[in-house]
Amino acid sequence: MTALDTDRIVTETAKLIADHYVFPDIAEQLSALLADRLAAGHYGAAGTAEELGALVTEDLQSVNGDRHLRLQYHAETVPAEPGGAVLAEITREADDSMNGVPLVRRLDGGVALLELAPIIFPMQLKDGATGETLRAALNLVACAEALIIDLRRTRGGSPDTVACICGYLLDESTHVNTTYWRDGDSYAQSWSPAYVPGPRFGGSKPLYVLTSGSSFSGAEELAYDLQQLGRAVVVGERSRGGAHPREGYTVHPHLEVTVPTGRSVNPVSGTDWEGVGVRPDIEVPAAEALERAHREALTALNATA
Incomplete structure (x- = not known):
């Protein structure tokens, strides 16, 4: 993976989070964090898409621990349409x-x-x-x-x-x-x-x-x-x-940004199970x-x- 690919992937990931993550204030923090880490050369150590996904995911989950928030690596090629990676994966799993x-x-x-x-x-x-x-x-x-x-x-x-x-x-x-x-x-x-x-x-x-x-x-x-x-x-x-429903966005043939775009509100408790x-x-x-x-x-x- 070239440095240019890394720059584009991380920059696009940061924008998707800023535009869609369910908590706008956290989204701003995460976007700034990714930009700072990119500028500091932190992601330059990643030699493969899988390694880059792991590094970015660690940073994405460092602010509020949202486990649905990831730059997820897929061994199979990720479809370009939103949510396509999940659809392809779960179809295979349903068969098994x-x-x-x-x-x-x-x-x-x-x-x-x-x-x-x-x-x-x-x-x-x-x-x-x-x-x-x-x-x-x-x-x-x-x-x-x-x-x-x-x-x-x-x-x-x-x-x-x-x-x-x-x-x-x-x-x-x-x-x-x-x-x-x-x-x-x-x-x-x-x-x-x-x-x-x-x-x-x-x-x-x-x-x-x-x-x-x-x-x-x-x-x-x-x-x-x-x-x-x-x-x-x-x-x-x-x-x-x-507890956060999420959407998937393809940013590389093997990398999908999974962005929580909503949150659950139980009608009895008034809250959800996120983080707890x-x-x-x-x-x-x-x-x-x-x-x-x-x-x-x-x-x-x-x-x-």
């Missing part, structure tokens, strides 16, 4: 993960286990195949007496899909989240759907959500939304703490979370019986 539903299982005592990983995919991905798979899995567990949703390996997801999942776990359309967008200075509410295809698990049976220190972004939203509504008991470890993660109701090591949630579910079912 049963469309994001790697496990549906019946446990002892009438308890169902549903794992969503590695991502809660957009419903329309792969011409709607991901949505069909997810709906089928949710229909399948609807008859269970209690449900455990495993998000311990889930590192993100679509807010629209999160709302759809909530539709199967609640009895009526419910306000689950609000997003503030810097571009347009506007708010958009997210509601669970009033109608879902097929049977729903509903809003009264015992529900548990498993989290780990790796659970991130859209996975955290699902856990947080259900927890704040009082609908689910979260079991496991505190999650990573990334989702705190479990029952805190145990992630490896023990399933066993603990299963015990809790059986206890709850025995109590109602």
Whole structure:
């Protein structure tokens, strides 16, 4: 990578952040920081796109620790259109993960286990195949007496899909989240759907959500939304703490600037999980979370019986 390439990439990254990052004051600080570091020759040590991405990302996350804010390296060529890198990557991952539903299982005592990983995919991905798979899995567990949703390996997801999942776990359309967008200075509410295809698990049976220190972004939203509504008991470890929806911009064939352009505002708490993660109701090591949630579910079912 030439010095000219580095100058252009870092300068363009700084401009994208200044124009779009959800917090304008932080955006100004970050843009100035990148300019200063570039002028000081800090990025000249990077001999590859991957090394440059790591150096810039370290600086981008040094001000407020936003883990969605990155100059992300991709081994595969990054599509030029905004968000194209993510779309290409998650399409490959959907193919390798049963469309994001790697496990549906019946446990002892009438308890169902549903794992969503590695991502809660957009419903329309792969011409709607991901949505069909997810709906089928949710229909399948609807008859269970209690449900455990495993998000311990889930590192993100679509807010629209999160709302759809909530539709199967609640009895009526419910306000689950609000997003503030810097571009347009506007708010958009997210509601669970009033109608879902097929049977729903509903809003009264015992529900548990498993989290780990790796659970991130859209996975955290699902856990947080259900927890704040009082609908689910979260079991496991505190999650990573990334609440900002982001947009991706290609600045090099293998580098994508990921810029958070909005922030979540939960209708119950008035805040989100950014930087602090989702705190479990029952805190145990992630490896023990399933066993603990299963015990809790059986206890709850025995109590109602």
